[in-house]
Amino acid sequence: MTDSLLRIDDLHVEIAGRGRTVHALDGIDLDLAPGEALGIVGESGCGKTMTALSVLGLLPHGGKVTGGRILFDGTDLAAAPEPVLRNVRGNTVGMVFQDPLTSLNPTLTIGAQVAEPLLLHTRLTRAEAWAKAEETLRLVGMPRPAERLRNYPHQLSGGMRQRVAIAMALICEPRLLIADEPTTALDVTTQHQILELIDELRARLGMAMILVTHDLGVIARRVDRVAVMYGGRIAERAAVRPLFATPRHRYTQALFAALPELPRPPLGGSAPVTGADRPLATIPGLPPSLVTRPTGCRFAPRCGFATDICHAAEPELTDGLDDTPPAAGAHAFACFHPTDPAPGAEPAAEILPPAPARLPVRTDEPLLRLADVSKTYPLHGGPFARRKGAAEVSAVAGISLTVRRGETFGIVGESGCGKSTLGRMAVGLEAPTGGSVHFGGRDLATLTKRELRAHRRDVQLMFQDSYAAMDPRMRVGAVLREPLVIQGIGDRAERRRRIDGLLDDVGLPRGAVDRYPHEFSGGQRQRLGLARALALTPSLVVADEPVSALDVSVQAQILNLMRELQREKGLSYLVISHDLAVVRHLADSVGVMYLGKLVETGPAEQVFARPLHPYTRGLLDTVNAPDPDAAQAGSPLGGETPSAADPPSGCRFRTRCPAATGLCATTEPPPAEPETPGHRVACHFPLTAGAVSTG
Template sequence: MRTNDDRGEPRPGADDRRVLTIRDLSVEIRRGDRVVRPVSGVGLTLDRGETLGIVGETGSGKSMTGLAIMGMLPSGGRVTAGSIDLGGTELVGLPPARYRALRGNDIAMVFQDSMTALNPTRRVGEQVAEPVRLHRGATKRAARARAEELLALVGIPRPAERMDDYPHQLSGGMRQRVMIAMALVCEPRVVIADEPTTALDVSVQAEILDLLDDLKARLGMSMILVTHDMGVIARHADRVGVMYAGQVAETGPTAALFERTRHRYTHALLSSIPSLTQDRREKLFSVPGAPPDLAVVSAGCPFAPRCTAATDRCREERPTAAEDKGGHTYACWHPVSGPTVRSRPAAVLSVPSPSTPSAEQEEPKAPRLQVLDLVREYPVGHRRLLATRRTVKAVSGVSFEVAAGETFGLVGESGCGKSSLGRMLVALDRPDSGEVRFDGTPVSGMSSRELGPRRAQLQMMFQDSNASLDPRMRIGAILREPFAIQGIGSRAERAARARELLRDVGLPAGVLERYPHELSGGQRQRVGLARALALDPNVLVADEPVSALDVSVRSQVLNLMRRVQHERGLSSVVISHDLAVVRYLADRVGVMYLGKLVETGSTQEVYAAPAHPYTAGLLAAVPEADPGPPRPRTAARLRGELPSPLDPPSGCRFRTRCAFATEVCATTEPEPTALDGTHRVACHHPLRSDAARSVELTAR
């Protein structure tokens, strides 16, 4: 094997098994007078054919470590100490020209956001072919052939046609596959996948991760998988490195780290994860506080301010690395002992259990919100003479009810119509037909003047808290604005109410004088919830309320939403593609596919015995934070892409991805059929509870 010295020249003695060695790596980023140290003394190794998972909260240094390996640190960033050895080539101090020769050829990166990472002005085939032309000197024709081969390898249908598409013409899952093809086209030794599935649905996420595993094995590569999802790490990493405040807190084989977690931070992360078996009476464990400011150097353990077991020694002296058998190392003065995966700390909420209803719960409640046969279609393109205008069929005949104090969950893949439906529920959008009734009164067809007095009772918590908060307004002004619009209270009363709202969502009064960009993601999401609750609404629609948050912050926001909903008696609709989140928050659930509700029922009924193959496939794709033998699945994972809502399949819209589809599925649309209790399913061949656990859904 060829080895190099510090300047890229050959040197003997490299270990053929070890492809990457990081020793005592430190990085600093200078912004004016402020110096941030996102990576401090990191040491990691990667062997041939191995997947190393790097996990931690936002700001822990995961992505910055990957960028340091790639030699792509942001402006003002530099490696201040340490070594990065790629198969005998020292990367720290390597001349830029030599680094460019390695980047894309020997090491490659799959970036988190495929839409921004791909050039929107160039066709995808050109972008995949470019590394082959640069690094291998291939002709334009040969590079195009190689690019087409890679697009087929990563599972893109009709790759020859897709070569000439632009990124915006592809779905999120397809764009991510293009990113993978770009990274693998030169068959690099090491691939760094930085949050490759964060923005994707659970079904697409499972496909992408399985694809990476398969390609890694077939091409003999090694992979660094950067993520904050412990379930992804459990199923796809051979070894794990847990990072906190720019340092490696714990590292070791995946099974050993999950079963015998030693560092208090790792234990807290695992304890914060909602699962499909979570008891809804229990409060989710959350890590107190927030990650430290990386511009401030602490003398002791950086996790000490958030650790319940911290002592004076933790605050004054940095822990040294200790090692268990099997290469399991950790840096903690008071390590956890014993198995931890199935022993999560929890506090019981004072919320009645849905499995043991009280006498009050047994009495039927009048619907607070009624959704009756809603239809919403969006025209696309330009009308041509004598031509029928095409429409996106976002919502197609959806009906359900939400009782006072009840939480209804909506789940499904991106593009199924969840968010379009949510906007109609709060009268931000009008349906083409059907209606929404609030306390028996139709609101979907009201004029703006008629809707005005009722607008305060229908509120929405938006998915992107950063985009939904005005960056030019301080938080205090944002919270006072609803009262000013409705003409409620004096200036002093509005200011007092803003302080109360912050207190209700667990934020200090000092936040009132800050701008949105000065807050963390979790704090902004709390402000979004406070603003939605300002006018004491009766109905709250929460659209992906925690999808962009770290697991520790997510548990805090979920606990807050449960508490507020219980205290105020809110009727809530929670929209999410995270099935564990919906199971924790919702009393009843509706599963949407391509604009239609295919299954509804109580959360317990639907999750315990899914009747629709699509629901079973979604549940099967949920990654578990447990590297042991997987629990019994209701079906195999979903395959294939969601059909275009411009031209949905005839009959049952799911039939093109269903293993049970027959002729009747192609000709006749299934009607909702009642099963046990409140459980209803729209399927010609519903799964039974016994068969659902043994059948495998395969792609057609």
């Protein structure tokens, strides 16, 4: 390794507040060379973001560095005064924050925010800074950058806002880029574009990078070395390939075991799809609270291999070769009972062997049927008024599908394709512009207000952001009681019994009724969201991105819980997600949406193993596999999705499809079953056994 650009030595960070002190970081040692990329992974609350924020002195209120050094280019940032830190932030060290919408100022234009670092750190004039801002927006792939300079953050999509955040971080050409969950909750295509962009800019500018994420697939092919954090300490540290090939710490091994399986079939062939009916391995318990320093190994309470020494003493980082401290680039781990490094000695999937799955009983009885459903929204002529004859946004265009009792139907596609609009129409929150929605054989449009109210007992929605979906002023007991009161179900005692049963079903203590939503972790709040959806014993739950932004261990718990409750209660699910691995694990049938159209449907095994539409193939090729050596099966999707206000004629995917011809521009392809009954595709030239890259 060359001389360090960044060196963190024995870093300790504490956060004081409300009469208690959280020991957020407890002895962190990291080293980063110029031009090197370091990934930091782990569950929520393990200290990943706190480590990144410490470098720039951006600790939350009450936080302070209580020990150690943060040496950046020879300067100790941990002891540096505020003027020195201000000169570093956005100048020599840039940072991309997790949520670009909350990190951007809603009252300032994009141009003002991107140009601001130049005005602070250089002597450029305002005109020169704006010209450089336009150039930087063009560099990060922003379409029509001159026009975007005058836009506000709310006028941009999530992917565009993330490009703005990257432009702000890079405009002063920093030596170090810190990216904190830069692709969380983005669809696979946008995620791939953002990560490719960061890689390209790193190579062009010669930057070092710290990539903070819980997504092991993102880490696999984007960094040189990885640090796995747990409980405010480094559990394992290694080059990316040795870590993925032979994880030594039991915690790292458990993270890999909890990943949903998504096979990547070879182009032009078929491959068996296995593992979807097997529950995901989970990590029992919760991470330590860090209000008090744990005794012994911090992972011991959740580890199936822990012994007395694990509970009595804290393991130090070692390379397993001798008693000397490991070198900066060595494969180091802090575990008394590490895994066997011999290839194949300990299959990671067996670390926490789950019980055999019992498949749910599915029937052929239709529960939900959408017949040629469309939804359009008129464009506004101003903030408050609509113009007659204004253009319309085609959110959903002529979709037909059927969800059967006991079945899980998955809807996948890029952001803006109409997935969530389809879900809202399924539960009756949106009325279709055209077509009909039938539930239990009845057309929702024909129901009276009283009948529609009764219908909502049978169909419930599980929201993407469970915290935003709950009133922060209401205790959990009131949140779960509310639908029972509205529907007039039971007396006070009966409602309390039902709430206790719901908490038991989702694996939360009954005492949770007296706590507020903010007192729960993200995974626990998602369990509460599921409990509320089940309060009225529905037949169908529409789950809109149920596990997006959750770390892999919590995601596994929620997915297993959803499958278990489906078996016990005979539930049907309509699962909406951009995460193909999640949909593959849960779904019996899959529908792939593009720009308001359903381009491919069929049994999940067939769609994932043998995709027929070029768009489906492109989505699969874009997925970040958790394997540094995974070969790219084809070419990921490229290009920009057209506007739903002016969709292309004929096939809507033709502007991004390399196989498109004049026929695709003039004629919309009808759904057909070219190979297997039930596996339908809307494409003039579906993929065949001899198909090649989708481009």
